[in-house]
Amino acid sequence: MWICSGSPLVAEICAGSGLDWLLVDAEHSPNGLESILAQLQAIHGHPVQTLVRPPVNDTVLIKQYLDLGVQNLLIPMVNSVDDARAAVAATRYPPEGVRGVGSALARAARWNRIPDYLGSAAGTISVTVQIESAAAVEAVEDILAVDGVDAIFVGPSDLASSMGLLGQQEHPDVRAAVGHCLTAASKAGTPAGVNAFNPTTARHYLDAGARFILVGADVALLARGSEALASEFIPPAVSDDGPTPPVSY
Template sequence: MPLHLIPTLRDALTSASPRALTGIWVCSGSTVNAEIVAGSGTDWVMIDMEHAPQGLETVLQMLQTVAAHPVTPVVRVPIGDPVLIKQVLDLGAQNLLVPMVSSAEQAASLVEAVRYPPRGVRGVGSALARSARWNRVDDYLVNADQHVSLFVQVETAAAVDVAGEIAAVDGIDGVFVGPADLAASMGLLGQQTHPDVVAAVHRAFAAVLAAGKPVGVNAFDPAVAQGYIDAGATFVLVGADVALLARATESLAARFAPPAPSADGSRPSY
């Protein structure tokens, strides 16, 4: 498919409105899992490099794998490093998510990282890269901004306070709230659904939406996810391949496992 016909997450959010887009995380390092998720009917898939054993080669394979399906792939880089961002973009990633963004200045520097000079600092290597299909995409360098969308994560209490400023930065296409790290920054480690954490997420939502940008969130509990959608979230991660496999295998094991040993340690005979 010609590159200009592949919608970015920015485009998908615009065309889907007012429906929220639901996505699934791929953290396993498995291209088979990526293919299964991509064919599931989910709107978007997040290929994670921050908390997963997935490097550049694996990300390339996953992008190639999911390209056969009508799903929007998003790559989360582990850090907002301009060199790494350049490499991931050159792999053909069109949608980036950058974690731990806490200021408008930081957001602006990330915008520069995804743009070519004179508006940015992205290194030029389109003749060598899948992003421009090895210079088979006409005027890629001139139109690269149309093919790339940039989203950032707000994940601390301090970042929530300036979420509107971050969202208002030109070139930031949306903000994704991370309740897990947010809870940790609030002294509530592991308590993503604590009322104070949920309230902070809602404050971030209000600020981002007031800035006119889409806002997303991670929520694996269906009821919590629906609550965030009702509160204005327009793109939500509702599960991860590794978590789905863990819970499903635990459920099967619990259903078919042998009875627990008695108090004296013996097991019933069959």
């Protein structure tokens, strides 16, 4: 599930739920370096895998995330082979990549308490790239062939938008594009995941070859759960002009 609240307490609750993986998101959520660090610390020790998504495929941000101790990255908006290569290079020290060296200052190396961290770090990091545009779908076979891309993750929402189908994640053309990516990943022997909050759609993608899937989010569960309580126990407010309109911001 997504962890979007920015709260270490919520992250810890989710980490102990029995779910097998969490995504701490900084692309569409109020997460900075400090809150990501606190959530990693809260999740640590629970039997759950944690991915972290930066807001952008940026070498400097990826360096900072890795030094915090992030080991599994989900890189958004990877639309081409060049994008995928840049993401991988950001996770590797020279000469294989461009990651800056700061292990003596970094939680990732336990402040130089991990012997030969510089030589072994690449083997402790996974790079999952996000396929979420029509261009990325078209290039997916080439993206999958990039050395260092460990998995792909398909985002149907942005994919639908790029296809001129904003808000229509369930459109047959979008589902077909997702299916194309899952098939390509299977042929390449690379794990592929997908976002699907609709249980029927989630099961469809699992049957189509998805190896991992996001089926909920902390903030969405809280929103829908609190709405359900309100619906059950609070009568709707009605004025002479009809129901009270929603609050705008």
